[in-house]
Amino acid sequence: MKKLLVSALLVLALGSRVHAADVQVSKQAVHLDGSPVRISGYNIDGENYFKLRDVAAVLKDTSVHFNVTFDSNANLIFIDTETSYTPSGQDASDSLHDPDSIVPSSQLAVVNGEKTKYTGYLIDGNNFFRLRDLGRTLGFWVSYDEASDTVLLKDEALPKKPIITKTDVTIINLESALHQNTKTFSIGDGTTFDFYDFIQDSSIIGVLNDGNQLVVDAYLKDGAMIVSPLHIKYRGNLSVTPKLKVSQSGNDTVMTFPSTALDDATLGIDSTQPFTLTLGVMEGDTFKALSVIDVTAPNTEAAR
Template identity: 35%
Template sequence: MKKTLLLSLLFVLLLGTTVSAKVVPTDQDVTLDGQKIELEGYSIDGNNYFKLRDIAAILSGTDVAFGVDYNDSKNSIEITRNKSYTKLPTDLTISQNSEIESKKSSQKVYIDGEVVNYSAYFINGNNYYKLRDLGKTIGFYVDYKEDTKTIVIKSEKVDATDLIEREDVSFKSFAVDTLTNMQEFKIGEKKSISMDDFTSNIKSVVLLSTDERQFSAKVEYDESSNSVKIVPLLFKIKGSLNFTPVIKVEQGEETHFESAQSNLNLSSLTSKIDPSKEHKIVLGYYVGDESPENFRSFSILEFKN
């Protein structure tokens, strides 16, 4: 009986810790450089959230303009400071949907290549961000006038800062357990492979800093620059190492090298071997000159019968 009562109390306590944020349309006016503008925003736990592209659209052509792009290979949003923004037909539109569907957003956001730890919500199909966070990290003026209950935005540059204090760390090398970072497929199972096939199976990689500290790391692929980026798992540590990926195809004593890209056609990769027999496709990089002896393995895909 006591055990049942304790479990019931624990269940109630656990339920009590799950609190959904109240999301309501903001009723506050918004001005840009003193002029009232119409923006669709939401008030969540006392903070105002707005659509990133709407903010980019109203600041387009000003001294604090910034670009917004979606990186499909990283499933991330990329903000570029001091870049012109091309407005979309869906920008600055007001939803007619009276129902609000919202959840915490897990979409990664980068500013000039650096990841940002935003508080964000996915509302009716769009990502909304805290306006003060956007102003602080991108570098434009945001304030609030209590007497008139007005949100104030200015196309005025401010010093951009991170949302949390992060340590800049310089890295000199990394170590990877290639045998751990291996994935197996049946021959004929796949017609093409992507960089995600290699990076998604990474289980063991460690960064070594110039002051001899070691940090567990994760791996990302940037299609726009065709580079593999190794970054610390700890968000409070800022820094990374990059390499240009190379593909090696192995079958017995036969090996050949190919340039890497986001998506790779298997028939093209295996044109110099017998694709019906067991083989390996290795993601790696060169240390120094582009020669076979300077190739280092990073992740392996094995194709077996």
């Protein structure tokens, strides 16, 4: 999402490299159950960092397999340990070279529904994460044999553990400061809207069961809106069905949020007239607004 991208841009603006005592292509062999596997990574300050998809490709036929997908709109990596990885054809490449650029990675991942921030680096445009962190959270065995200078992996499932100790919270409701979320667009040829036009830069608040509140992040997954605390020191999420209210000329229509981009056809509106789109949720029979987009009509004078 945009707020994450801004953080990454700020890091990039500070310099193309970060201070590290030692950054080099790892020369250590990697073995899975005693057999060598084809995977390359970087050794940074004595720790091994690999591409997530490369690790998934190595473990795809084991009991500790996991799948990796990326949602570019939400700027989130999704990791699912219940399904195996489908190779991309470019996994586990051994063509790494001394990096031209390296900055700390700001990339967030959602592991089995839980938001996680791995220690990692953005190296020449690719995220590399610390192997021991991946093993800890995904539940696979990682060790090192100093005598042979070999990284050891095993087809052996271990308990999955978070990187940091988190406080469990229960989100029961959502609130929003609509004056911060309202934005205006003009209709043009091919103008479309999607879920993230509403969510980017919005200020949605999760109401907890103890009465406290937290700023939450949101993404769309399999048609549901998943909200979780923005700060990763908290664990908890709420799945709700997003609703869309279309308002034009005093008429309101509430629908389940479409799975496709919103356009004139899906909205059923007169695009020559202004209208309002409101993302929200239902509380019983009541529609609760979370984010608003006001859409202006085309400039008919300019079109003549």
